[in-house]
Amino acid sequence: MLYRLVLSVFLVFCLSTSIAATSASKEQQKLAQTVFELERNVAILQMSTLSLEDYQVIDEKMAQVLSLEYRVNFLGNLTFLLCMALVVFFFQLRKQNKRLLALEKSKGNTDES
Known part of the structure; x- marks a missing residue:
């Protein structure tokens, strides 16, 4: 309880x-x-x-920010493309390495015969 x-x-x-x-x-x-x-x-x-001059200063700063944003976007896209190119390159390198090993193996088998 x-x-x-x-x-x-x-x-x-x-x-x-x-x-x-x-x-x-x-x-x-x-x-x-x-x-x-x-x-x-x-x-x-x-x-x-605000006065007209203040609006102009704000407009200039906004233009600078937009310019910086475009640069960052461009560099981000460029970095992404470079990473994708590296991935493709390493896959091709791996595929080429497999082909080379298969060729060496087949050549080794024909030399032994």
Whole structure:
């Protein structure tokens, strides 16, 4: 009887902590959403007070970022193609090695005869 009582108290404790944890996580999500909205509103406010020169500076920086992105994409594609070429090269080398071993084996058999 005491065992059942202890087990039921333990289960109630576990359930209450899990319920409290889910309610705390919902509050954290709501708080994170509020912080995100506040940051977005601050960014909008800052953008609305910019001058034409500030927009031009932002445009130039965006162009630099896009240029850098194109370079990174090109280098990534080039690296991928080089890796694929190496894979094909090693498969061809393995195939050539098998052919050479088979040729040497067949030549060794004809020399012994």
